[in-house]
Amino acid sequence: MTIWVPVLTGEGPRYRQVADAIVAAIGAGELAEAEKLPPQRRLAHALGVTTGTITRAYAEVERRGFVQARVGSGTYVCASVPDTFTHVRPEGDAGQVDLSLSLPPPCDLRAQGLGRAMAALQIDVSALTHAMDYQPEGGLDMHRRVYARWLTQLGLPMAADELLIDQGGMNGIFLSLSTLLAPGERLAAEMLTYPGLISVAQQLGIRTVAVEHDEQGIDIDALAMRHERQPFAALYVMPEHQNPTTVALSESRRQALVALARERDFWLIEDGVQYIRERATPLYQIAPERTVYLFSVAKMLGGGMRSGVIRVPATLRSRMAAALRNQSWMPPPLIASLVCRWIESGDADRLLDWQCEEMAARHALVERYLSGYKYSGRADGFYIWLRLPAGRRANGFVDELAESGVRVTPAEPFCVGSEPAPQAIRICISAASDREALERALATIRERLDSPGPAVWRTL
Ligand SMILES: Cc1ncc(COP(=O)(O)O)c(C=O)c1O
The missing domain is CATH 3.40.640.10 (Type I PLP-dependent aspartate aminotransferase-like (Major domain))
Structure with missing residues (x-):
């Protein structure tokens, strides 16, 4: 089996050249997220360097946060810094109910x-x-x-x-x-x-x-x-x-x-x-x-x-x-x-009192629209965590909702390292402009949950 072998620049210590080449390959998509780096001994042999050089190179790339070593298993490319880590609403989606960010409920x-x-x-x-x-x-x-x-x-x-x-x-x-x-x-x-x-x-x-x-x-x-x-x-x-x-x-x-x-x-x-x-x-x-x-x-x-x-x-x-x-x-x-x-x-206290009451009312709406589904939430908390029914995938469900005008966040950006993401979504019920907007969004979510979901084509 052939392995991925980097082209080295010939400048600086060998381990750093290997480390830089790995980082560049990740950036270029040549080494994909969750991909395993070649076994150290084989890469050392292919490059004509010692295994110690490769060990040091892998440690350097891990220090920079691009890969993660798993005991007894190998070294894997980390998930990139999630694009979804933003607290700014993207422009151009007026009309959508955006429940993707944990923002306090709007109030005069x-x-x-x-x-x-x-x-x-x-x-x-x-x-x-x-x-x-x-x-x-x-x-x-x-x-x-x-x-x-x-x-x-x-x-x-x-x-x-x-x-x-x-x-x-x-x-x-x-x-x-x-x-x-x-x-x-x-x-x-x-x-x-x-x-x-x-x-x-x-x-x-x-x-x-x-x-x-x-x-x-x-x-x-x-x-x-x-x-x-x-x-x-x-x-x-x-x-x-x-x-x-x-x-x-x-x-x-x-x-x-x-x-x-x-x-x-x-x-x-x-x-x-x-x-x-x-x-x-x-x-x-x-x-x-x-x-x-x-x-x-x-x-x-x-x-x-x-x-x-x-x-x-x-x-x-x-x-x-x-x-x-x-x-x-x-x-x-x-x-x-x-x-x-x-x-x-x-x-500030008066605002907090109002906020707690408002969140209680919003959680009551969640109960009304999502009862029967598996979710958790806390009295005055800004969001709920919804586990999707068997057979539904979080990323696809988030896309489906976005097409229907509701933005929520899948589990993926919350995952540490290259751990797999559960099929669950976070819904920030605090972020809706008012209860009417939240009700509309919850009705859409319920409707999508109750529907069988899009047909899945499998490759042969
Ligand atoms: C758990 C947690 N820590 C920190 C932050 C960031 O807080 P701040 O907006 O004050 O920077 C947030 C924001 O959502 C958060 O949820």
Whole structure:
């Protein structure tokens, strides 16, 4: 059997030439997604180099995030950074009901709250002057105190001196990964996880390790076994409201997870961006010494506010602060001032109350239209996770829905590494402009689910 053999440039160390050629072949589509790289010994023989050179080349390509080694099986080309990782609606699809992004439900209270915060700030000369100054990297003490009080009231007890203000969830992920892991190190995550995490890990050359999970959250035995075979430096989880599966990590697994993290000594990155009111004990309370907690106002006030906090153990504080400084000196002071005024006026809480009621009403619509089908969702959560009936394929179903004017997301972009995607879709019921639009979309989804699906032609 012939194997794929690269043409080398003849410049630089041999292992790097091989690595560059592999990356170029992946970029050109010559090596396809999920394809296995040639056995190291055979490629070494074909190129007239040592097996050690090929081992080093494969490790280099893995470090850059293009391939992943599987113990006892070989090295495989990773799925590309999913195109679907975007939080911007594509242009030109007016008339569609877009339920593909987890956006807060539209409501005038949002613009009103921001407007009032701006009006109050506009006449406060001292606050305006402050807002134009350089400030400490984690934000002003008074702003951190406002955040700490509010989070405590939201069921997330925190002290101001544990927090750094950042620019929201993605910023928190980037700061955590770049602080806790060096390029080439391993980060564990559930097999299905937030695509932004996968994208940041790839950019930083951090290797992701996929771990099984079920309806109680991440499987702790599987995690322990993974750590034995492929030790990782940190684990990323969303214990309260998993994106995309909506699962909450059970209280007993939280305790077991912390015990394992302490025994094996890895960091925990707890992503709480998908806030919901019903909650168990946060990991950072059980293991404050090794948990970084990420919070953002994106799912409450609005994604454009770009503000949040990162709660860090005392031992990490100066490293995390340095990462913030290196990135942008500090979070934008003007935004922090506005968000804090919005919170202090009580408008943020009123908005949150409205949002919870609105989401409850939207979930009731889901129940009405999708009953009988297998889906999960949480009281005030923004999305549901729908498992397709036997015989239906998620990518095809998503295309069918798009043709009928409804956009949703298949499981594929949430998959870590080259793990296969389940036949399931995420439907962001929060993103519909109003309940009528949501009802129309749900009726379409129901109709497509009830239909037999398109005929499938098989090749001989
Ligand atoms: C789990 C999770 N983490 C992080 C983010 C990014 O948050 P932000 O918009 O604040 O950057 C999102 C956004 O959808 C998310 O779902």
